[in-house]
Amino acid sequence: MSSSDVLASPGGVDVSSSPKSPLAKTQHPDKDKPVTKQNPASPPLHGLKLAPHRELEQAQQRGRLKCSSCGGSRMFFCYTCCSLVGVSQQEIPSVKLPIKIDIIKHPSEVDGKSTAIHAKILAPDDVTIYTYPCIPEYEDDTDKVVLVFPGPGSVSVEEMAWRLQNLADMKSAASPDEEPSPKRPRAEEPPGATQQAEGQTSGATHTEERGGEAGIEGQTETPGACPLQRVVFIDSTWNQTTRIITDERLQALLRVELKTRKTCFWRHQKGSPDTYLATIEAVYYFLKDYQELCLRQEYTGQYDNLMYFYCYLHTLINKAKTTAGRR
Numbered sequence: 001m002s003s004s005d006v007l008a009s010p011g012g013v014d015v016s017s018s019p020k021s022p023l024a025k026t027q028h029p030d031k032d033k034p035v036t037k038q039n040p041a042s043p044p045l046h047g048l049k050l051a052p053h054r055e056l057e058q059a060q061q062r063g064r065l066k067c068s069s070c071g072g073s074r075m076f077f078c079y080t081c082c083s084l085v086g087v088s089q090q091e092i093p094s095v096k097l098p099i100k101i102d103i104i105k106h107p108s109e110v111d112g113k114s115t116a117i118h119a120k121i122l123a124p125d126d127v128t129i130y131t132y133p134c135i136p137e138y139e140d141d142t143d144k145v146v147l148v149f150p151g152p153g154s155v156s157v158e159e160m161a162w163r164l165q166n167l168a169d170m171k172s173a174a175s176p177d178e179e180p181s182p183k184r185p186r187a188e189e190p191p192g193a194t195q196q197a198e199g200q201t202s203g204a205t206h207t208e209e210r211g212g213e214a215g216i217e218g219q220t221e222t223p224g225a226c227p228l229q230r231v232v233f234i235d236s237t238w239n240q241t242t243r244i245i246t247d248e249r250l251q252a253l254l255r256v257e258l259k260t261r262k263t264c265f266w267r268h269q270k271g272s273p274d275t276y277l278a279t280i281e282a283v284y285y286f287l288k289d290y291q292e293l294c295l296r297q298e299y300t301g302q303y304d305n306l307m308y309f310y311c312y313l314h315t316l317i318n319k320a321k322t323t324a325g326r327r
């Protein structure tokens with residue numbers, strides 16, 4: 001089965017181009033803004049530490065299979081049932097994340113076109129997908145939870161850490177009866193002002209399991225000095241995102257913007273800024289920034305495998321495009 005067959009096939013892992021794309025990339029008001037064309041073969045996807053794609057290559061050669069739960073014709077995984085199809089769990093990397101990820105999906109979003117499922121399959125213990133309007137209440141946790149969403153009121157990941165710490169300090173000052181925070185006191189400089197060495201790393205804050213080595217338990221250590229516990233992402237087209245983002249339950253959350261990354265998404269729509277990322281890209285880049293800017297630990301590829309499916313599909317689609325271009 002060639003890559004162009006995959007590209008042309010209906011259903012399953014939909015890798016065709018689409019007017020819809022997750023995470024607020026489509027129909028953005030900035031329609032006239034020129035989009036920098038990116039060479040698909042160039043970084044940022046290069047150099048990631050990924051588990052071997054052998055299993056996916058074999059599954060692709062076998063072609064689509066029926067999902068044992070819903071009967072849908074699928075390749076690699078079933079986006080309806082959130083389970084692997086024709087791929088062994090042991091051969092798929094499993095990523096342990098330092099914080100929890102909530103992804104809010106619009107009910108009319110086409111599941112097969114979303115990359116949110118990648119996160120759930122690759123980091124099942126730490127990722128939860130909610131279908132709007134069924135979302136958790138975050139009001140009491142505004143010092144521990146943030147929402148990744150671009151906009152005028154959004155702050156950088158670096159500033160997020162700073163603000164959350166201030167919120168936590170204010171909260172503990174306002175209620176002295178509460179149990180004192182077990183966290184170490186934080187240095188008074190803004191983040192990034194000094195390189196604060198994280199000395200006593202008694203255990204890994206995260207473990208990465210590759211190639212089916214299941215069961216490496218990471219010690220649940222309070223990560224660094226950052227109070228962040230949970231990050232909320234929205235998986236939706238621009239119009240639908242507006243409906244979710246105006247939900248009153250999300251208004252109290254600090255909004256964080258990933259400003260410096262560019263998307264490699266094959267569904268990236270002409271005219272929308274290339275800084276609007278596919279959901280899995282946003283999750284990945286957020287965690288990378290979090291590791292470096294909030295935990296102040298070196299990033300050594302711990303979360304690269306979140307891009308396991310994405311990179312495979314990205315390569316596949318570029319091959320198909322190249323082939324199509326030669327005809």
Ligand SMILES: [Zn+2]
Nearest residue numbers: 067070078081
């Ligand atoms: Zn299914």
